[in-house]
Amino acid sequence: xxxxxxxxxxxxxxxxxxxxxxxxxxxxxxxxxxxxxxxxxxxxxxxxxxxxxxxxxxxxxxxxxxxxxxxxxxxxxxxxxxxxxxxxxxxxxxxxxxxxxxxxxxxxxxxxxxxxxxxxxxxxxxxxxxxxxxxxxxxxxxxxxxxxxxxxxxxxxxxxxxxxxxxxxxxxxxxxxxxxxxxxxxxxxxxxxxxxxxxxxxxxxxxxxxxxxxxxxxxxxxxxxxxxxxxxxxxxxxxxxxxxxxxxxxxxxxxxxxxxxxxxxxxxxxxxxxxxxxxxxxxxxxxxxxxxxxxxxxxxxxxxxxxxxxxxxxxxxxxxxxxxxxxxxxxxxxxxxxxxxxxxxxxxxxxxxxx
Numbered sequence: 001x002x003x004x005x006x007x008x009x010x011x012x013x014x015x016x017x018x019x020x021x022x023x024x025x026x027x028x029x030x031x032x033x034x035x036x037x038x039x040x041x042x043x044x045x046x047x048x049x050x051x052x053x054x055x056x057x058x059x060x061x062x063x064x065x066x067x068x069x070x071x072x073x074x075x076x077x078x079x080x081x082x083x084x085x086x087x088x089x090x091x092x093x094x095x096x097x098x099x100x101x102x103x104x105x106x107x108x109x110x111x112x113x114x115x116x117x118x119x120x121x122x123x124x125x126x127x128x129x130x131x132x133x134x135x136x137x138x139x140x141x142x143x144x145x146x147x148x149x150x151x152x153x154x155x156x157x158x159x160x161x162x163x164x165x166x167x168x169x170x171x172x173x174x175x176x177x178x179x180x181x182x183x184x185x186x187x188x189x190x191x192x193x194x195x196x197x198x199x200x201x202x203x204x205x206x207x208x209x210x211x212x213x214x215x216x217x218x219x220x221x222x223x224x225x226x227x228x229x230x231x232x233x234x235x236x237x238x239x240x241x242x243x244x245x246x247x248x249x250x251x252x253x254x255x256x257x258x259x260x261x262x263x264x265x266x267x268x269x270x271x272x273x274x275x276x277x278x279x280x281x282x283x284x285x286x287x288x289x290x291x292x293x294x295x296x297x298x299x300x301x302x303x304x305x306x307x308x309x310x311x312x313x314x315x316x317x318x319x320x321x322x323x324x325x326x327x328x329x330x331x332x333x334x335x336x337x338x339x340x341x342x343x344x345x346x347x348x349x350x351x352x353x354x355x
Contacts, residue, residue, distance in 0.1 A: 042294055043295035044290050044291065044292075044295060045243075045295070046290045048239070048295045049295065050238075051238045051298070053187075054186060054216075055184070056165060056181050056182060056183070056185070056186070056210075056215075057165065057215035057216075058165045058169065059164060059165060059167075059215065060164075060165045060210060060214050061162050061163065061212035061214065062162070062163045062165065062189070062208055063161075063163075064171075064206055064207070065206065065208075066160050066204075066205075067205035067206060067207060068204060068205040069156045069197070069204055069205075070202040070203070071200070071201060072202055075124070075150065075153075076120075076123060077120055077123075077150075078154050079102050079104045079154065080101070080102060081101075081150065081151075081152065081154050082152045083099070083108065083119075083127070083149065083151060084100075084149040085097070085100050085131065085146065085148055086146070087135065088145040089144045089145060090144060091113060094111050094113055096114065099151050102119060102120065103116075105118075106119065106121075108131075110135075117130060117134045118130075119131075124149065124150060128147070128148040131146045131148065132144050132145075132146045158174030159173055159174070159176065159197070159206065169182030173193075173196075176200055186210070189208055190206060213237070216235065217235055217298070217299075218233075218236050218245065218298065218300045219232065219233050219300070219301050219302070220232045220246065220248065221301055221302065221303045222249065223255075223256070223303070223304060223305045223311075224306065225306035225307065225310045226311045226315045226318065227314060236296065236297075240296040241293045241294065242263065242279050242284065243285070245296055246304075252281070252304060253304070256304045256305070256307065257305050257307040257308065259281075260304075260305035261278075261281050261302070261303065261304050261305065262279055262302075262303055263296070263302055264300070264301040264302075265297065265299070265301075266299040278292065279292045279293075279302075280292045
């Protein structure tokens, strides 16, 4: 093979390799623009839209508060309940008046001089009679008058608070079981919880809000120029734009192409890039244009493609690196063989000269 012909083949190989590197990936720039493009009416920085009613999904965290939780009659006192107790005819320097909690062991502590009374499992009137009897036995009060009322049930403590939406789509309400809330709006979830609690409470009323919006996210994907892709996931607040999203990764990477950035919006199709919004990065950052600074919606993928020359250089280095290693090993072996041959020849020459 002549040297000019070998050079010609090498040039053709490099050209083909460059064409392949530039066209590599999900789709070339030209083919992407042939796909379905989102209309110009897509929400942008100065023309944002409000997102539809929030749909609850795992792993959101819901904040549930109790407005009304009246147990169904006849109610029996349970641990962790709080009772309003007032008594007359007791020691004036140590009155019994206020809110008293039922300890986990089922007793109510009336004070240092009165001791504890076990009231768990009793109705309110039964608890009243037992406290009056206890006071007579402790201090020999003639006619202590006691009033007992329910201030708060332990049920409210079980219902109130932060509740994680589990992978099975439910939230736990302690002894009141589980309620399925996935796929519901906040108003629908509130009605579902109230309907579930009606089995245990009289006309329950609760309020519900989202404490942590964990299920609605978007992703920023940066091309590694032939060395993989990095995906970073962020929670969506409903107000982000493309510029806000890129700022979350501290700007464009050094290998990024400013001309090849777009939003891939989820669709029902199975093709590559069926619904895309090309982003003019230079117009957004240098000119303050809002035409392509789109509002980010749930599930959006913001893709930042690498510069084609950097991708070509990295691809070429990956292809040539094994060849260089093989050639290096071959040259090293050949050099070692030559060195050994030269030493043998020198030794023979010396022996022939009488040394």
